[in-house]
Amino acid sequence: MKVAVWDTYVQRTDGKKMHFDIIVPENVKDSNVIFHYGHEYLKYKDVKSKKVTTKECEFCHIENATQEVISDIESKGYHIVEMENCI
Template identity: 40%
Template sequence: MKVHVFDTYVKAKDGHTMHFDVITDSQDNQKAIQYAKKWLTTIGEQEAKVTSEECHFCHSESVPDEIEIEIMTSGFYIQRMEGCPSQ
């Protein structure tokens, strides 16, 4: 499965920057922003600003089976990078 990666940087409530990738099977930036907001809500950061400035298309790639299954189930996968809470 070819997926699309949206590089995302948002400010947390305490002011630090969280860097994560939104990975989805759609190259739709608005959907990626919606997915980012949905995930941020699950970690208590629903007030974080997410626009096309914070979340933008980066590249397309193939992913391992477990990520593909998550995308097929949820529509997206979040790859936590820097400043994100651990899983």
Template identity: 45%
Template sequence: MECAVYDTYVQKKDGKIMHFDVVVEANTPHEKAIQYGQEWLSTVGQAGQKMTSEECQFCHIQEAPPFVEKSIKQQGYWIQKMEGCPN
């Protein structure tokens, strides 16, 4: 599966920056990727934090590894945690 990767930086409620990628099927609209990112933020206690096309920017297209493809098929997206993300 070809997937689109959106490089995302969101300021957390404590003021620190959380860096993660929102990974979606390649033909998914940017607005939907942002929506998925907002959904994920709510699951990690960061609901309501600013996440727009400014914080979530298209990065590249790549082939999804099997575990990412499985997540995308099940819930529409995969979050690749980078810096400042909860475990």
């Protein structure tokens, strides 16, 4: 499965900047859908943030998905790769 990687940076209310990737099937191109996934992830992590928009989240590249990514996409529509300050 080919997936799109959306590079995401979110300013937390404590001043730290979170960096994570939102990974979706390559045919998902609606940025509102991607932002919704970002908000779901932030809610899951109990992180307060003002926004996830094209300024904070942008398409990066297409890659082949691992089985873990495929399983997440099949169950919830997306996968998150935590990079920095993701608590």
